[in-house]
Amino acid sequence: MRVVFLFSAFFSILALATITMFLFVSGVPFIAKTGFAKFLFGSDWIPLADNPSYGIFPMIVASLYVTALSVIIGIGIGLLTAIALYKFCPKKLVAPIRQMINLLAGIPSVIFGLFGMTIVVPFIRDYVSPTGVGYGILSASLVLGIMILPTIVSVSLDSLNSVSNTYYEGALALGATKEQATFKIMLPAAKSGILAGVVLAVGRAVGETMAVIMVIGGSPERPTSLFQSVRTLTANIAMGAMESSGDTLSALIATGVVLFVFTLILNVSFSLLKIDKRDKADGKKEKRGTKK
Amino acid sequence: MNEFIGSMDITAKGCNLYYGDFHALKDINIEIPEKQVTALIGPSGCGKSTFLKIFNRMNDLVEGCRMEGEYRIGGVDIFDKETDVNVLRKNVGMVFQKPNPFPMSIYDNIAFAPRTVGITKRSELDEIVERSLRRASIWDEVKDRLRKNALGMSGGQQQRLCIARSLAASPKVLLMDEPTSALDPISTGKIEELMEELKKDLTIVIVTHNMQQATRIADKTAFFLLGELVEYGNTDDIFTSPRDERTERYITGRFG
Ligand SMILES: Nc1ncnc2c1ncn2[C@@H]1O[C@H](COP(=O)(O)OP(=O)(O)OP(=O)(O)O)[C@@H](O)[C@H]1O
Numbered sequence: 001m002r003v004v005f006l007f008s009a010f011f012s013i014l015a016l017a018t019i020t021m022f023l024f025v026s027g028v029p030f031i032a033k034t035g036f037a038k039f040l041f042g043s044d045w046i047p048l049a050d051n052p053s054y055g056i057f058p059m060i061v062a063s064l065y066v067t068a069l070s071v072i073i074g075i076g077i078g079l080l081t082a083i084a085l086y087k088f089c090p091k092k093l094v095a096p097i098r099q100m101i102n103l104l105a106g107i108p109s110v111i112f113g114l115f116g117m118t119i120v121v122p123f124i125r126d127y128v129s130p131t132g133v134g135y136g137i138l139s140a141s142l143v144l145g146i147m148i149l150p151t152i153v154s155v156s157l158d159s160l161n162s163v164s165n166t167y168y169e170g171a172l173a174l175g176a177t178k179e180q181a182t183f184k185i186m187l188p189a190a191k192s193g194i195l196a197g198v199v200l201a202v203g204r205a206v207g208e209t210m211a212v213i214m215v216i217g218g219s220p221e222r223p224t225s226l227f228q229s230v231r232t233l234t235a236n237i238a239m240g241a242m243e244s245s246g247d248t249l250s251a252l253i254a255t256g257v258v259l260f261v262f263t264l265i266l267n268v269s270f271s272l273l274k275i276d277k278r279d280k281a282d283g284k285k286e287k288r289g290t291k292k
Numbered sequence: 293m294n295e296f297i298g299s300m301d302i303t304a305k306g307c308n309l310y311y312g313d314f315h316a317l318k319d320i321n322i323e324i325p326e327k328q329v330t331a332l333i334g335p336s337g338c339g340k341s342t343f344l345k346i347f348n349r350m351n352d353l354v355e356g357c358r359m360e361g362e363y364r365i366g367g368v369d370i371f372d373k374e375t376d377v378n379v380l381r382k383n384v385g386m387v388f389q390k391p392n393p394f395p396m397s398i399y400d401n402i403a404f405a406p407r408t409v410g411i412t413k414r415s416e417l418d419e420i421v422e423r424s425l426r427r428a429s430i431w432d433e434v435k436d437r438l439r440k441n442a443l444g445m446s447g448g449q450q451q452r453l454c455i456a457r458s459l460a461a462s463p464k465v466l467l468m469d470e471p472t473s474a475l476d477p478i479s480t481g482k483i484e485e486l487m488e489e490l491k492k493d494l495t496i497v498i499v500t501h502n503m504q505q506a507t508r509i510a511d512k513t514a515f516f517l518l519g520e521l522v523e524y525g526n527t528d529d530i531f532t533s534p535r536d537e538r539t540e541r542y543i544t545g546r547f548g
């Protein structure tokens with residue numbers, strides 16, 4: 001029996017190791033062959049030309065834009081939602097609203113994509129876009145922003161709830177309004193937890209593929225506008241993966257390596273944030289205090 | 293808008309309070325004089341904290357809490373529509389049983405209340421912080437580490453910090469709910485001395501389980517039992533010649 005347990009525990013580690021190995025063994029040599037700088041910072045992606053070029057810089061930029069904007073949208077709405085659920089809406093409504101937000105988290109991303117394609121993109125095209133193009137960074141960010149809402153809402157609300165209510169009462173007893181108590185005391189106290197949630201959401205936004213493909217257009221062009229067909233790293237891999245072989249496939253895997261490194265960085269910062277949260281009580285802040 | 297000016301005596305008339313169906317305070321009438329220390333004593337669950345929290349309207353936060361009666365501080369009806377609850381709470385400070393400094397620097401703790409009324413000038417805040425800490429006789433202990441996190445202080449220091457934090461809102465009444473029950477005797481002594489000093493300008497109402505503490509610091513004492521105010525009078529009289537047999541049994545420790 002013990003062997004079974006051990007093997008099960010070992011299984012995920014094995015999976016992680018295999019995926020990492022696969023990515024690096026097939027991806028890194030290709031990056032080396034193309035040239036590190038040329039691959040990362042090259043601006044042309046024409047894998048099928050006679051004289052192919054594999055620059056993914058436009059897609060890195062697009063990924064960063066889409067991620068940043070969607071996270072801004074997600075944090076903006078999500079944090080306010082969490083605060084509303086925290087102290088500013090009737091207690092009876094909190095549980096049902098949370099439940100609904102959690103349902104949102106369960107919707108498959110392809111359905112978000114469909115929603116984006118049929119509602120968001122036409123809306124942006126007809127009412128927002130100055131160029132008459134609906135596809136692009138704004139549409140993708142809106143759809144992604146909605147997708148990461150549940151993460152941000154639930155992590156933020158949990159962090160707020162885990163802050164001792166005695167702070168809240170203390171603030172009110174000093175004549176602070178509910179808003180002042182929440183924004184000046186509770187929110188700062190919940191900061192590190194909320195930040196961890198944001199990092200988690202960033203991870204999801206960076207990695208999301210299906211919904212993004214359906215609303216971003218797909219041209220491997222350097223983004224210069226929010227309303228322009230572009231391509232993210234994930235979209236690049238998924239759009240090419242079906243019919244590629246040889247060098248093109250290697251280029252896609254190399255794109256995967258870059259993506260992998262991105263998410264690795266996010267994961268590490270997530271863990272660091274968690275450690276920081278644990279350390280906070282014992283002294284880190286004090287050190288900072290004495291310097292001043 | 294009702295303002296709190298002039299004397300700061302506290303009165304409650306026909307006070308009844310319910311938590312849902314539970315009748316927690318029964319027909320209480322009391323007049324608490326200004327600039328004195330009044331102690332509320334009584335066995336656990338008799339409604340002391342509940343009664344105390346009426347006067348800074350912290351019971352407003354409790355769902356299902358219902359009240360009847362008339363409550364005045366310095367003549368102002370504290371539940372009147374014209375009374376701003378936040379102004380009331382600035383005038384009626386509260387110190388909790390467990391010290392609850394905010395997880396931020398000592399300075400920011402004290403500056404919190406002044407900042408909520410829009411004071412941002414550095415020199416002005418500095419002055420309020422120093423004055424409040426001095427009044428809570430903790431200035432000398434913390435003046436070199438105002439920027440340090442308040443959670444790094446000892447329990448006794450934290451409680452005096454909380455008192456200083458209340459004082460920074462310039463209250464005229466201070467409600468204290470067992471402020472020393474979590475503290476060692478030395479810290480307790482310091483806070484008792486402090487109250488002696490503060491009552492020159494403030495009306496103080498303190499809940500305590502410690503009979504000696506009540507006799508040491510309180511000018512008046514009110515004995516509560518099962519939601520009723522059994523006896524109220526000068527502390528000396530209550531402890532030397534109680535009129536009610538239940539009071540006598542409680543203060544001599546022969547209760548229930
Ligand atoms: N939020 C609440 N909801 C319902 N009942 C409550 C609530 N707060 C207090 N009570 C009840 O009201 C009664 C009085 O409580 P209160 O906290 O005022 O007592 P106390 O005299 O301060 O006791 P202690 O000395 O233990 O602090 C108790 O029976 C308590 O169970």
Ligand SMILES: [Mg+2]
Binds near residue numbers: 341
């Ligand atoms: Mg109590």
